[in-house]
Amino acid sequence: xxxxxxxxxxxxxxxxxxxxxxxxxxxxxxxxxxxxxxxxxxxxxxxxxxxxxxxxxxxxxxxxxxxxxxxxxxxxxxxxxxxxxxxxxxxxxxxxxxxxxxxxxxxxxxxxxxxxxxxxxxxxxxxxxxxxxxxxxxxxxxxxxxxxxxxxxxxxxxxxxxxxxxxxxxxxxxxxxxxxxxxxxxxxxxxxxxxxxxxxxxxxxxxxxxxxxxxxxxxxxxxxxxxxx
Amino acid sequence: xxxxxxxxxxxxxxxxxxxxxxxxxxxxxxxxxxxxxxxxxxxxxxxxxxxxxxxxxxxxxxxxxxxxxxxxxxxxxxxxxxxxxxxxxxxxxxxxxxxxxxxxxxxxxxxxxxxxxxxxxxxxxxxxxxxxxxxxxxxxxxxxxxxxxxxxxxxxxxxxxxxxxxxxxxxxxxxxxxxxxxxxxxxxxxxxxxxxxxxxxxxxxxxxxxxxxxxxxxxxxxxxxxxxx
DNA sequence: TTTCAACTGTCAATAAAACGACAATCTTTT
DNA sequence: AAAAGATTGTCGTTTTATTGACAGTTGAAA
Numbered sequence: 001x002x003x004x005x006x007x008x009x010x011x012x013x014x015x016x017x018x019x020x021x022x023x024x025x026x027x028x029x030x031x032x033x034x035x036x037x038x039x040x041x042x043x044x045x046x047x048x049x050x051x052x053x054x055x056x057x058x059x060x061x062x063x064x065x066x067x068x069x070x071x072x073x074x075x076x077x078x079x080x081x082x083x084x085x086x087x088x089x090x091x092x093x094x095x096x097x098x099x100x101x102x103x104x105x106x107x108x109x110x111x112x113x114x115x116x117x118x119x120x121x122x123x124x125x126x127x128x129x130x131x132x133x134x135x136x137x138x139x140x141x142x143x144x145x146x147x148x149x150x151x152x153x154x155x156x157x158x159x160x161x162x163x164x165x166x167x168x169x170x171x172x173x174x175x176x177x178x179x180x181x182x183x184x185x186x187x188x189x190x191x192x193x194x195x196x197x198x199x200x201x202x203x204x205x206x207x208x209x210x211x212x213x214x215x216x217x218x219x220x221x222x223x224x225x226x227x228x229x
Numbered sequence: 230x231x232x233x234x235x236x237x238x239x240x241x242x243x244x245x246x247x248x249x250x251x252x253x254x255x256x257x258x259x260x261x262x263x264x265x266x267x268x269x270x271x272x273x274x275x276x277x278x279x280x281x282x283x284x285x286x287x288x289x290x291x292x293x294x295x296x297x298x299x300x301x302x303x304x305x306x307x308x309x310x311x312x313x314x315x316x317x318x319x320x321x322x323x324x325x326x327x328x329x330x331x332x333x334x335x336x337x338x339x340x341x342x343x344x345x346x347x348x349x350x351x352x353x354x355x356x357x358x359x360x361x362x363x364x365x366x367x368x369x370x371x372x373x374x375x376x377x378x379x380x381x382x383x384x385x386x387x388x389x390x391x392x393x394x395x396x397x398x399x400x401x402x403x404x405x406x407x408x409x410x411x412x413x414x415x416x417x418x419x420x421x422x423x424x425x426x427x428x429x430x431x432x433x434x435x436x437x438x439x440x441x442x443x444x445x446x447x448x449x450x451x452x453x454x455x456x457x458x
Numbered sequence: 459t460t461t462c463a464a465c466t467g468t469c470a471a472t473a474a475a476a477c478g479a480c481a482a483t484c485t486t487t488t
Numbered sequence: 489a490a491a492a493g494a495t496t497g498t499c500g501t502t503t504t505a506t507t508g509a510c511a512g513t514t515g516a517a518a
Contacts, residue, residue, distance in 0.1 A: 066377040089362030133318030139368035146375040148295040
């Protein structure tokens with residue numbers, strides 16, 4: 001491994017993997033790194049979407065709020081991932097609200113400068129195309145889930161995704177840092193807090209998962225998979 | 230207006246508006262025009278997605294089916310619009326199923342040839358970018374609707390979209406050709422046929438819309454808008 | 459013209475999940 | 489350490505929408 005460059009913070013982004021140091025250098029010039037504390041907003045709905053973001057460290061959630069104040073979570077962002085990339089596709093305003101769930105380190109690049117950088121580095125085009133394709137796929141899957149699955153199936157699907165994205169396998173158990181409260185899971189799966197609680201409790205009684213306020217363990221992913229067919 | 234070219238069929242696609250005749254010519258060379266009859270499938274799920282489609286005339290619906298046979302409609306395609314464009318973003322298989330709802334005329338272009346054409350005509354890049362952005366927006370709006378709105382609000386939202394996309398204003402009435410059966414509306418709005426019927430009937434009783442088997446008229450769009458806030 | 463299949467309209471029964479309420483527990487602040 | 493606030497757990501109760509069943513219509517096919 002090469003010596004630690006001052007651009008260390010760009011190296012780990014999936015999107016930039018394998019770029020040579022010259023290009024990372026020029027990327028470094030147009031990017032700004034910023035710390036966010038827990039619960040600090042990153043951008044708001046109706047703001048002009050003029051930047052694209054990369055999460056280096058921490059955790060971010062993207063939400064939408066209905067007229068009457070109900071919240072839904074559009075997505076969670078893990079380290080190494082891009083967010084706010086709609087700015088790349090669209091001139092308009094943001095439609096979602098981004099907030100740091102934990103102390104986070106976030107890299108910001110101005111939309112126009114990023115577009116210019118991409119046009120000078122065509123290898124990125126393909127990656128971005130794939131990224132966008134993946135987003136569309138995720139959204140259509142989410143729609144499908146809302147249409148075809150009932151509340152407990154949606155919650156179980158979510159647990160599986162959580163295990164895959166954020167879990168650490170230890171023997172036959174998968175440990176997940178429980179960074180979401182029940183209300184968050186409810187906002188992610190389009191059901192009520194009480195329903196989330198009862199589904200989780202039920203799974204715990206059946207020894208398929210275990211959880212309390214400080215841990216979440218999936219004992220038996222196989223069985224969970226059976227529930228959602 | 231210029232004399233009718235043999236490329237008349239390409240002229241009206243939103244995506245190609247304003248391309249000069251030389252470019253249309255070369256587009257003509259890589260595109261194939263084909264007639265589809267009512268209920269004829271255009272592509273299936275799990276097929277490799279090797280082409281992109283443009284609807285010249287008729288009407289197409291894009292659907293997904295759950296494991297247990299329930300259907301949802303992912304979207305309706307109107308003349309002048311693209312579909313199957315995921316092939317442009319993704320190497321994989323189709324995830325949806327496209328079927329002609331009416332006798333239709335459809336232009337097909339091979340994904341790779343289309344990509345080549347786009348790379349030689351950079352003005353298209355921006356339009357495609359916008360198109361993709363719009364798709365993402367539509368999907369997130371759909372998710373939002375499923376999460377925040379109840380069945381009758383979803384049906385009413387759908388009626389408004391239908392009026393906007395397919396309606397002809399005549400005085401204060403908006404006429405829509407009723408090309409959808411109740412089951413289709415149900416598949417579009419994620420509720421049951423019976424619920425669709427009862428919501429529509431209720432709106433008819435209140436004289437906000439009128440419909441029977443051969444027509445659908447929206448008398449009072451204002452009031453519909455009030456229902457959905 | 460008759461027949462058949464698909465679609466519409468309606469209703470009662472059932473099921474799913476939201477909602478409201480409140481106690482218990484944990485966390486943070488003072 | 490006490491108080492306040494947030495989160496979880498557990499209830500009945502109520503709402504919403506699905507389901508199934510069946511009769512009435514309509515359009516197409518024979």
